[in-house]
Amino acid sequence: MAAPADPCDVRSPAPVRGFAAFRPAAPVRLSPVSFLEGPAAAAALAQGLALPLAGGPVAFAEIEARARRADGAVAAQGPIGELRRWTAEQGRSRQDEIAAGLAALTAPRRDWAGLRLDRPRLMGVLNVTPDSFSDGGDFIDAERAVAQGRALAASGADIVDVGGESTRPGAEPVSPEEELRRVEPVVRRLAEAGITVSIDTRRAAVMKAALAAGARIVNDVTALTGDAESLAIAACSGAALVLMHMAGDPRTMQVDPRYDEVTLDVFDFLETRIAACVAAGIPRERIAVDPGIGFGKNDAHNLALLARLALFHGTGCAVLLGASRKSFIGRLGGGGPRQRLGGSLAAALAAAAQGVQILRVHDVAETRQALALRAAIVGSAALS
Ligand code: 9MG
Secondary structure (H helix, E strand, O other), X not given: OOOOOOOOEOOOOOOEEOOOOOOOOOOEEEEEEEEEOHHHHHHHHHOOOOEEOOOOOOEEEEEEEEEEEOOEEEEEEXXXXXXXXXXXXXXXXXXXXXXXXXXXXXXXXXXXXXXXXXXXXXXXXXXXXXXXXXXOOOOOOHHXXXXXXXXXXXXXXXXXXXXXXXXXXXXXXXXXXXXXXHXXXXXXXXXXXXXXXXXXXOOHHHHHHHHHOOOXXXXXXXXXXXXXXXXXXXXXXXXXXEEEOOOXXXXXXXXXXXXXXXXXXXXXXXXXXXXXXXXOOOOHHHEEEEOOOOOOOOHHHHHHHHXXXXXXXXXXXXXXXXXXXXXXXXXXXXXXXXXOHHHHHHHHHHHHHOOOOEEEEOOHHHHHHHHHHHHHHHHOHHHX
């Protein structure tokens, strides 16, 4: 006779309600759900029915607990009080694990790259490349790139992310010399203008030169695995970091990407990279993590990650999302790279609802407007 189906099987349409049948052997990851904001959040926090997410404006009233199993993963969901009751019945190491997980999810984040993370911050995209998927060729000239960087900042970008090598699927690498030739003058002039600049690179030599030119953030799509020197450069520079998950490399990453369970695989990869950074002397508060939407992920992977962005607050780091104008928006909602504003805003709002602190976007003014409206609406819930 076949074994009865496990009611907590994560591949079932929804995680099972309640923790009674939840008996994982593997580590448990906590994904906050049932988000609250404004007066509703304040009331639930005051009654002990919710917890603050990363010390920010969003609170959560429920947890989805996720764990690996030999044939995939299991998940169970319920109110925080129920998770606490279930935890009290477990052994000491499970109790410690859940306590540490809740502490990482709830602790206020320190300032990152000089920015308070009490509301979503915008990182404007500036590709100084001939071949990026959305703005490739628009800003390859340094004068135009600097003007665009200034325009992004004037429209409300807290950070301008300058990149000299396309990471779009199928992109061919450029030499470090060419990458540096493209980005260095742009970084220097934007930094001189008082703009917080991030350098989007996977090469240590480019990181080093861009930091010397005034960049304050290293945004590395390889999470500092792409160059043997980059961890040391990041450690001694004191720069803020973005560690992004990518499966494979841009040339081949979209050829049949596979995971055991995408959210747990991405989470565990990022935890491993954070541990490498911490071991190299980089404090956790200098790190932001990013699930890497579209980097070795199909649409189902992207959607699973977007639906559980709050899981990544469990790293204790700030969370960054880059979904702007990406191809999954076109596949799910229609539109070429320059007709994906609606989908990009939908992703940004979904991320803000899960307490994501940094949004990497092309359309800064429009995203800012959408976030302002969203904040006004959720903040005024009690007035109706
Ligand atoms: C450089 N780049 C392109 N897409 C990105 C994303 O989603 N996140 C980060 N951190 N960088 C990205």
